[in-house]
Amino acid sequence: MGGLREVAASFVALGPSGVAIRTRLKHLTPGDEEVLRLVGDHLGTLAGRDLRARCAAGLDHDTDAWAARKRALTRESSSRWAGSITKATHDQWALGRRAQEAHIQHLEVGVRTIAHRLSLPVGEPGTKRAPGGYRTRQEWHAKSRRLHVLADRLECERADRDAGRVRVVRGGKRLLNSRHHLEEAGLSEDAWRLRWEASRRFLQADGESGKRFGNETIRVTPDGEVSIKLPAPLAHLANAPHGRYVLASHVAFHHRGDQWADRITTNRATAYRIHEDTQRGRWYLTASWQIPPVKTVSLAHARAGGLVGVDTNADHLAAWRLDVHGNPVGKPHRFDYDLSGTAQHRDAQVRHALIRLLHFAQRHDLALAIEDLDFTAEKTREKHGRRKRFRKLISGMPVARLRARLVSMAAELGITVVAVDPAYTSKWGAQHWQKPLTTKNRKTTRHDAAAVAIGRRALGHPIRRRTAPPRTHQSDGCGHRTGQARPGAPGREETRPRIPGPRTRSVRAGYGEKTGDQCAQHRPGHTAEHDSWQQDPLPLSP
Structure with a gap:
């Protein structure tokens, strides 16, 4: 037991911290789709520019730099679009930092493991807790070269972490690399281009409590009408007052629709995201909001x-x-x-x-x-x-x-x-x-x-089962035994009644169901019978 690690206590898992529901934007006109693509491409360009500026700032970023970035974005969109873009940029940069730290930990584990195995003789057997040496000299030589490769990678990653450099790709690194392997991905160049452009669009807006229906940028009314606040360069495309564009599609949330309706009718913050599925040729609207996790x-x-x-x-x-x-x-x-x-x-x-x-x-x-x-x-x-x-x-x-x-x-x-x-x-x-x-x-x-x-x-019970006691002790020779009764459990020291059955056909004296009642035994001072009809002992003849 000395080598076992300490087991942590069990706990009740907290509930979810947010909710996201999705529905399809049906019956969009070609004009609606064209406007969505223009707005998404324009805002996607601004988001890429802002992410580049944030990555270049590194650890020197502060509140003043964030305000300057937001002012630059506001001139080409709006204040609310700029706020959504900068928040998405900060979230993506923070995610990149967490992934970078996880990659460094992964490299450190690899370097330590290889160094340990290289220090052991070739063919040294391992244990359950630590691997042994490498099997052959060839494998030892190959792993010694890999150790230098991992060490160089680890040094570069640590330098990037200390300098605050984060490498991220808007649209996804996997999709970017598939451009060079179209046959393996099963895509044509045009299909890849459509998917790449769709993944780099930016059509999401954070909610704001107190505003009409919880969101002024992408607004969804209780009857399902969807309207978008157009950026300043695209304000000429508006078909509604105050520079807004109303889509021909009316949406309905079937899953958690009551919760969503309760939020927007009370003007509570609700975030929306519009994206295109190029494989199916469909547009979707996702609504999300935060909820406090409570145990x-x-x-x-x-x-x-x-x-x-x-x-x-x-x-x-x-x-x-x-x-x-x-x-x-x-x-x-x-x-x-x-x-x-x-x-x-x-x-x-x-x-x-x-x-x-x-x-x-x-x-x-x-x-x-x-x-x-x-x-x-x-x-x-x-x-x-x-x-x-x-x-x-x-x-x-x-x-x-x-x-x-x-x-x-x-x-x-x-x-x-x-x-x-x-x-x-x-x-x-x-x-x-x-x-x-x-x-x-x-x-x-x-x-x-x-x-x-x-x-x-x-x-709260131990996993290990109680081992069977020796044969001489199976009838409570050393006291009552149970795997569930704790020292303070009521009735723990009491005797157990005899259960008749094929395994207990005969019971020795002192081990029956009345073991605890000493008056039921034929012992001095504890007669078994005390009634008036009890027969007196016969006198001995002279």
Whole structure:
């Protein structure tokens, strides 16, 4: 036990901090689409220019520099468009900084791992906690060269971080690189150009509380009318007063439409984004707003009545219902999903598996217990070496997407999510629960046993089961034994009644159901019978 790390305490996961709903802009006229493209291209050019200025400023950026950038953008658009552009620029720069820091940590792990393995003799076996030496001299030589490559990359990244340099691409680096591999991407040059231009457009506006319908730049009325405040150079395209353009399309939000209507009728801030899907030839409108994350249920309340333990895997979710004492109830459940194909297909598979899991928990009115997984530092190939299958396994697990989806969808159904430390859940679950839960008609997998371990940890019970006492002690020879009773539990030291059955056909004296009643035994001072009809002992003959 000395080498095990400390297990963190379980906690109730907070609800989502924001809401985003989307609907389609139908029945747009060719003129509407042309205006949207002109406005998006113009504002996209301004956004690219502003992002370049922000990246050039680096760590020297301050409030005065931000005000100067916003004034320059206001002259070519409007004050509200300028505010939306500068905010989006700051968010993108901050995201680039976080990605840069994560990349530096990844390189540091790789450098440390290679240096450690190079310091070991060739062929040195590894342990469960640390990899051993490289297998051959050829591999040792190749890794020594890779160490210099990673060290150079790490030095460059650290220099960029210290200087505040961030490299970002509006439209996405992946789409940019696919320009040089059109055949592999399955795109023609014209199709790639349309997608690239659509991804670089800027048609999003932050909301403002107190303004009409919560947004003055992109306004959506309760009856679904959508209008846009045109930038100053495009004001001649307006078809409504005050330099606005009203689209021919009327929208309706079917998902959370009541919440959206409540916000705009009370003039609360609501952000909108308009984008084009060039593959389908459609336009979409996304509405979003922030909500304060509030923990409405305590951990003790979530544990009351038991919960459902969930083990996350690369292709399915393993779940098992547990009662309040940590005992599995019923049979295990498996919710499969397929993560091959496009991003839309993978996202739909995850949502379908989660909704089935949530409906199962809702039927039993129970909370969910899930591991607080984070494989950020575990995916490096330098740590796991030749274990490509394992690296592919953990890289394919949709940890972040599944966690965000689960919290958001569970909040809508009123289901509490308890996050637990994932340490040793799979190992101890298989060790202590897989074999006892396996029957002739049910084969329990390691993932099912891990779900039981996760649920027990969320309930506050130890994962490890009580080992069977010696044969001479199985009848309370050394006191009452139970895996659930704690030192302060009522009735913990009381005797247990004998349960008749094929395994207890005979009971020795002093071990029956009346063991605790000394008056029921034939002992001096404790006669078994005290009635008047008790026979007196016969006198001895002389």
